[in-house]
Amino acid sequence: MSAAQWTSLMPNDLLARLERLRINPQKRKTNRTQGEHLSGKGGTSIEFSDYRDYVAGDDLRYVDWNVFSRLNQPYLKLYAHEEEMQVPILLDASTSMNFEGKFDLARQIAAAFGMAGLTSVEKVSVYSCAQVGQAPAIFPGTRGRAAVKRFMAFLEGLQPGGAFPIDAAIEDVLQRRRGRGVAVVISDFLTFGDVGKAFNKLHGSGLEVFAIQILAPSERNPEMSGDFRFVDSESGQTLDISSVGELVSLYQAHRQALEDHLAGECQKRNGRFLSLTSDQPIRSVVFDELVRKGWLK
Amino acid sequence: MSWFPGFSAPLNAWLLLLTAPVVLVYFLKLKRTQKEIPSLLLWQQVIADQRVNSPFQRFRKNLLLWLQLALLVLLATAATQPFLGSRDGNVAKLPILIDCSASMGAIDATTKKTRLQLAKDQVLQIIDGLPSGQQLMLIAVHSSAQRLTSMTSNKVELRTALDRLEVADVPSRLEDAFSLASGSVKTDKISTIRLYTDGNVPLRRNPATETDQAVIDFDLPFQVDYFRIPSTGGNVGITSLNATRSGVRDWQVFVRAECSPDAAGDVQLRLIDLETRTVIGEERIVLNPGESSRIVFSVNGDVAKRLRAELTPQGFDALATDNSAWIELPVSRDLLVFCPETLPAVRHALRGMEGIQVEPVAGQPASAVVYDLVISDSLEDLAREATTYLTIGQLPHDLAGKVTIQDSNATVVDWKRDAPLLQHVQMLDVDFIDSPQLMKDVTESNLERLGYMTLCHGTQGPLILERRAGPRLTMHWLFQLDRTTLPYRLAFPIMATNLVNLALNQAELSEAKGPATGILPPVKLDRSAEYLVTNPQGVHQTAQSDKDGWITGIPARRVGPFEFRQGGVLVREMGVSLLNARESSLSGVDTLVAKEAEVSANEMKSSMDRPLWTLLAGGALIVLMVEWWFYQRRPGSV
Known part of the structure; x- marks a missing residue:
């Protein structure tokens, strides 16, 4: 890393461009606490929102006296409320992500969302889940540009390893935090558990699901033939398969079915889903996928 | 035939134990490429799905093992020399009578083999599959019977004897063969004999039924399995050649050509003077199936003549030996x-x-x-x-x-x-x-x-x-x-x-007949002299003329000229011909009528013990080929 390079995760120019991007949720899910996101409800920002009748107890500072002078009726002037949006980034750091640059891309994507969130004064947190029973590595909710350096350093320090199904990881993380916003889930989603149930809990806790699946090239297009004994990287279980070449088409069908299933589960909860291959450059991911599809704007 | 196979070498079944090490080695040496992958999730779904769609997936997984086991089992079973036992398979001693009369020399239009060769092929199968403890005796049947081998299980001896068996241009006579075989009934306890013939045996008219029957004047002390050699193809042959004196000096030569019932015939008949090498007469004869035609030639009798009638068939002709006939005409005199x-x-x-x-x-x-x-x-x-x-x-x-x-x-x-x-x-x-x-x-x-x-x-x-x-x-x-x-x-x-x-x-002096095969007619030569007689095959034998100069009893089993030499000088030549309408007809009967029994023809299939090792070895080869094909069709699939 050159001295001028902020982070090893992505070049500075990309970081600079990310500074100008904001996370764009489909639904406005923010916290009551003041933040950068305008609430639909009345607030204290300078942006006018609406009028309403004055009722006893209202703050007289918000009465529009110009209107009162013309109509002799007190009307309360409402301003848009800027609320805080939390962006918990849930990073799958299990062993299955430690293949063919999957975890590297996952960290880069997390960095991209973190950069966009921090510079937009969102409360960005990171939960790196590696092993069941162990507390995830947590970057606590932080906002502001000042935290970028620390945020990047946290991501750079993450190492994958362990067995932690993503559905279990989601439930574990939800027990550790509160707040509404956008939950960015970066995983390969190769879990035997019920992802839909986990997404339900995310949705129920006021988080819009941004699910990003990262598969290795060998997972997306396995080019193998012959007999193999496959070993699960997390569980160590084995599976003997003869004539793998003949089963590739069936594998592709199941992989596509998994993607369709995940996309469906996200859509049902007004979330988003994106499937990437780990050999895609982060620049392409950001601008050709996330920006083009409206995840960032 | 029993459908339960027997085994000639059951002790070789221990080879089946070799399947155990094969299975052991298979599982010990089964090498799969071990590959760590992020998750088995998708592959487990694939396998589960494929097992549902392909119930033989489990079998296919071990196909190589199954093929190798099948190969080993087939080879081990072949080593036990299994055979399908027939009724004859239980017969310890079996005389086999093989007809080698003139009609057995007819060529089958389909296989281009002689009937005798077809019969020999069948007998050879029996010899090849002869299990231990079983003995055969080969008897040749023509105008008499000739024992080719004693009762033996020596396959080399049987094959050699069978190989030497040749067609004799004589009509068949079954009684002698049955008589010869019956000689073994008491000593060898024969209960069944087997007869291979084309069914072309002499017929006799049954006055009761007004039909021709193949009657055997013999009391059969055993059961006869009659295997009729099927054959196709027509034949035209000379069945009669004789001459009668016409007037005081001339001869009229009669040649009868007959066509077999199978097919029509178109032949060219020529009568050749062998002394002057000139053609006396020539005529084309077209015959319908079963028809015969008698052609008359007039020959001058001033000098003695040796004549040969010769048929030249225009198409397929099954039997060649009846296409030539010889006759000698003496000088016409008082x-x-x-x-x-x-x-x-x-x-x-x-x-x-x-x-x-x-x-x-x-x-x-x-x-x-x-x-x-x-x-x-x-x-x-x-x-x-x-x-x-x-x-x-x-x-x-x-x-x-x-x-x-x-x-x-x-x-x-x-x-x-x-x-x-x-x-x-x-x-x-x-x-x-x-x-x-x-x-x-x-x-x-x-x-x-x-x-x-x-x-x-x-x-x-x-x-x-x-x-x-x-x-x-x-x-x-x-x-x-x-x-x-x-x-x-x-x-x-x-x-x-x-x-x-x-x-x-x-x-x-009044009539002359072309001599037929069997025994050479008496030949008049110098008295009490020794002659060297050469038959048409070139086999020599010496013969002594009697005090009147007659030489008699010379066997003539082949059609053609016989030569008599004295001191190396050719003194006489006499041609013998088949001249047998029954043999030339090539037709056979399905039933032989013995004195107290009827023998019907079986199908032309050997009901002897059928060795199965060849089938098993062939099956093993097929398994090997399947294995090769399956695992070589895609490089690197093993």
Whole structure:
């Protein structure tokens, strides 16, 4: 890393461009606490929102006296409320992500969302889940540009390893935090558990699901033939398969079915889903996928 | 046939134990490429899905093992030499009769093999699959029977004998073969014999059914499995070749060509003079199936001739040996008769006939050395050289003590009306005052044992006797001509005419026949000389002529010219021909009628023990090929 390079995760120019991007949720899910996101409800920002009748107890500072002078009726002037949006980034750091640059891309994507969130004064947190029973590595909710350096350093320090199904990881993380916003889930989603149930809990806790699946090239297009004994990287279980070449088409069908299933589960909860291959450059991911599809704007 | 296989070498079943190490090695040495992948999730779904869609996935996973086990089991089972046992498989000793008569030399239009070769192929299968403890005996059947091997299990000996078996151009005669096989019944405890033939055996008309049957005059002491060799293809052959004297000097040669019932025939017939190498006559003959045609050629008889009739078929002809036939025509001349003047009635009867020269001329001694017919009232004249003799009023020396001639009346009781001498002769009104009588305890059987056949039976004994010894025919009238009314009866000139005709036939002056295979006709050469006889196959044998110069008993089993050489010089050539309508027809019968049983033809399939090791070895090869194909069709798939 050159001295001028902020982070090893992505070049500075990309970081600079990310500074100008904001996370764009489909639904406005923010916290009551003041933040950068305008609430639909009345607030204290300078942006006018609406009028309403004055009722006893209202703050007289918000009465529009110009209107009162013309109509002799007190009307309360409402301003848009800027609320805080939390962006918990849930990073799958299990062993299955430690293949063919999957975890590297996952960290880069997390960095991209973190950069966009921090510079937009969102409360960005990171939960790196590696092993069941162990507390995830947590970057606590932080906002502001000042935290970028620390945020990047946290991501750079993450190492994958362990067995932690993503559905279990989601439930574990939800027990550790509160707040509404956008939950960015970066995983390969190769879990035997019920992802839909986990997404339900995310949705129920006021988080819009941004699910990003990262598969290795060998997972997306396995080019193998012959007999193999496959070993699960997390569980160590084995599976003997003869004539793998003949089963590739069936594998592709199941992989596509998994993607369709995940996309469906996200859509049902007004979330988003994106499937990437780990050999895609982060620049392409950001601008050709996330920006083009409206995840960032 | 039993459907439960037997095993000739069951101890080799231990080889099946080799499956255990194969299975062990398979599982120990099963090498899969171990590959760590992020998650088994998708692959487990794939396998689960494929097992649902392909129930044999588990089997396919171990296909290589199954194929190797199948290969090993097949080879180990083949090593036990399994066989499908037949009923004959239980027969410890089995004589096999193989017909090798002329018709077995016919070529099958489909396989282009001779019928004998087809039969040999079948027998060879039996020999190849001969289990231990079983013995075969091969017997060749033609006009006689010939034992090719003793009862043996030696396959080399059996194969060699079978290989040497050749077609004999003679008609078949099954009785001799059955008789030969029956000799083993008691010693070898034979219960079944097997006969391979095309069914072309001599037929006899059954008067009850008016149909021709293949009757075997033999009591079968065993069961006969009759395997008929199927064959296709038509044949045209010469079935008759003879000649009769036409006028005083010429001959008419008759050639009969017959077509088999299978197919029509189109042949070119030529009659060739072998002395001058010229074609005497030529004619094209077109025959429908089963038809025959007789062609007549006129041949000058001034000189002796050797002729060959030759058929040239225009299409397929199954049998070649019946396409040629030979005949010898002697010089046409007068019949030379010795008849002393003491027999004036006979001389008078002969004098009226054309083409006869009688000696001695009145008042002169007999001048000829060789006669065609000797008629005498003295036994001493039997020393004269001739082919036909008639003694009158003389009792042959060898009948002394068995027959006496009494001075009493005698009449004719019965006579052989079909005998050449007595054809069209009425003997009932003839009286005799010489009465030949059989001595006490002498029966006609005693006479028959001496070679005499009674042509005319008198009141007390034989009146006319006939005896044939080789080419020499002798007849004896046991009565004096002046003591019988015969010269005054119509029977006398008729008998004289019959006698002359008989003598003409004996001297081959009236008709000639092409000699047929079997035994060579007697050949007249120098007296008491040794000759080298060469048959058409080039096999030599020596033959000694008797005191009269006759050579007899030469076997002639092949069609073609026989050569007689003396001191290396060819002195005589004689061609023999098949000349058998039954053999040339190539047709066969499905049923052989024995005296008390009928034998029906089986299918042309061996019901002997069928060895299965070849099938198993073939199956192993197929398994090997399947394995190779399955695992080599895609590189790197193993």
